[in-house]
Amino acid sequence: xxxxxxxxxxxxxxxxxxxxxxxxxxxxxxxxxxxxxxxxxxxxxxxxxxxxxxxxxxxxxxxxxxxxxxxxxxxxxxxxxxxxxxxxxxxxxxxxxxxxxxxxxxxxxxxxxxxxxxxxxxxxxxxxxxxxxxxxxxxxxxxxxxxxxxxxxxxxxxxxxxxxxxxxxxxxxxxxxxxxxxxxxxxxxxxxxxxxxxxxxxxxxxxxxxxxxxxxxxxxxxxxxxxxxxxxxxxxxxxxxxxxxxxxxxxxxxxxxxxxxxxxxxxxxxxxxxxxxxxxxxxxxxxxxxxxxxxxxxxxxxxxxxxxxxxxxxxxxxxxxxxxxxxxxxxxxxxxxxxxxxxxxxxxxxxxxxxxxxxxxxxxxxxxxxxxxxxxxxxxxxxxxxxxxxxxxxxxxxxxxxxxxxxxxxxxxxxxxxxxxxxxxxxxxxxxxxxxxxxxxxxx
Numbered sequence: 201x202x203x204x205x206x207x208x209x210x211x212x213x214x215x216x217x218x219x220x221x222x223x224x225x226x227x228x229x230x231x232x233x234x235x236x237x238x239x240x241x242x243x244x245x246x247x248x249x250x251x252x253x254x255x256x257x258x259x260x261x262x263x264x265x266x267x268x269x270x271x272x273x274x275x276x277x278x279x280x281x282x283x284x285x286x287x288x289x290x291x292x293x294x295x296x297x298x299x300x301x302x303x304x305x306x307x308x309x310x311x312x313x314x315x316x317x318x319x320x321x322x323x324x325x326x327x328x329x330x331x332x333x334x335x336x337x338x339x340x341x342x343x344x345x346x347x348x349x350x351x352x353x354x355x356x357x358x359x360x361x362x363x364x365x366x367x368x369x370x371x372x373x374x375x376x377x378x379x380x381x382x383x384x385x386x387x388x389x390x391x392x393x394x395x396x397x398x399x400x401x402x403x404x405x406x407x408x409x410x411x412x413x414x415x416x417x418x419x420x421x422x423x424x425x426x427x428x429x430x431x432x433x434x435x436x437x438x439x440x441x442x443x444x445x446x447x448x449x450x451x452x453x454x455x456x457x458x459x460x461x462x463x464x465x466x467x468x469x470x471x472x473x474x475x476x477x478x479x480x481x482x483x484x485x486x487x488x489x490x491x492x493x494x495x496x497x498x499x500x501x502x503x504x505x506x507x508x509x510x511x512x513x514x515x516x517x518x519x520x521x522x523x524x525x526x527x528x529x530x531x532x533x534x535x536x537x538x539x540x541x542x543x544x545x546x547x548x549x550x551x552x553x554x555x556x557x558x559x560x561x562x563x564x565x566x567x568x569x570x571x572x573x574x575x576x577x578x579x580x581x582x583x584x585x586x587x588x589x590x591x592x593x594x595x596x597x598x599x600x601x602x603x604x605x606x607x608x609x610x611x612x613x614x615x616x617x618x619x620x621x622x623x624x625x626x627x628x629x630x631x632x633x634x635x636x637x638x639x640x641x642x643x644x
Contacts, residue, residue: 207287210305214312215288222321228352228376232320236328237357239314243335244357247342248278251470252358254346254388255367257523258401258463261455261492262367263343265467269478269486271296275340280330280355282323282347285494285629292330294337307332323347327354341474349377349387356391362474364391364420365466366400369407370523371555381406389414397421397473399429401462423469431465441465443472453487456496457531494518494628496531502635507606511616516632518625520551525559528622532563539616540565543593544605545623546572547579556623558591566595566612568605572627602631
């Protein structure tokens with residue numbers, strides 16, 4: 201736990217300078233990354249054993265589950281994820297703690313000096329910072345999340361990971377990865393490496409075919425859900441994992457939603473393939489201590505939570521694409537059908553709003569759109585409200601802020617109800633800031 205909820209000035213200024221080094225936020229290529237890493241002494245070749253994770257949805261949850269189990273086992277773990285919710289240091293975790301702001305500032309300065317103003321994207325240069333940190337501090341594992349796709353993702357320079365993992369694939373980032381599920385799956389599948397086992401969750405047929413063909417072509421041993429490993433509800437509650445050589449029972453995880461069972465299964469399958477010993481006490485402790493904010497997160501206290509009646513619940517989820525909408529719909533049906541649900545959403549224009557919202561519309565008592573502060577490429581509340589109307593939401597309104605949206609819901613809601621804020625991880629970060637210190641996760 202830390203009281204720091206914003207980047208230090210040194211970190212903030214360095215990150216701002218990094219945004220000026222390339223004219224595009226995203227430009228998928230490995231040339232700039234390999235050049236910078238070579239100038240830094242190739243820190244990516246000096247990492248602890250790596251588990252590399254790609255996919256559309258579930259990457260972060262899978263990594264959070266692996267981290268929780270490994271740390272409960274006593275292992276030292278580094279983690280790299282993106283994006284962050286409140287401050288950049290959330291992206292880089294060193295042996296159980298977020299990277300120290302002083303060390304982060306020092307590494308940012310060093311990488312900036314070595315790069316010497318050469319063209320490079322923000323994600324590439326900050327990934328190099330993470331690799332440098334990981335290479336300097338011993339650990340038992342690095343849990344490495346791709347940023348976008350896989351083929352030309354800045355993380356895809358690790359030549360021999362312990363295991364690769366492919367989580368659920370759905371339509372997202374089509375402007376970069378392709379306009380079909382098969383094309384997107386190919387980008388994700390290209391993190392596979394010769395002789396390295398790859399764990400995949402069950403996929404739609406088009407994605408599954410691509411993943412299977414890629415594994416065969418590359419020479420990777422593919423371990424597929426419901427064929428090589430299984431995850432299911434236990435007879436007395438909790439989960440039952442059956443792998444190739446292990447059978448593990450766990451308590452119910454503290455990640456809400458049946459879709460998270462698949463992610464936890466992928467995490468356990470990856471640990472099995474990596475050869476980590478997982479004692480029963482680590483499974484118990486790990487499942488109860490998975491820390492992954494803004495994924496069906498119940499905001500029980502804080503400024504925003506206090507704005508609602510004591511009988512009402514406030515929930516936060518960063519879901520923003522079709523797969524995320526489907527997962528939320530299933531969660532609503534399974535856990536939240538007992539009272540009215542009021543949806544508050546803000547989204548970026550890079551996302552297909554209707555593909556996400558259509559799954560929530562039949563399950564909502566109202567819809568209120570809000571802006572995503574600080575992001576020019578976001579739907580205006582009016583435009584998002586119009587999209588909500590096209591997918592048949594009822595009781596639609598546009599608000600200029602989340603607090604205003606909650607006040608609107610208070611005026612129309614009666615009795616016991618739930619409010620779900622969703623549509624963007626960037627909006628989720630703003631919500632956590634607005635809600636205040638009472639809702640700080642250990643991640644912050």
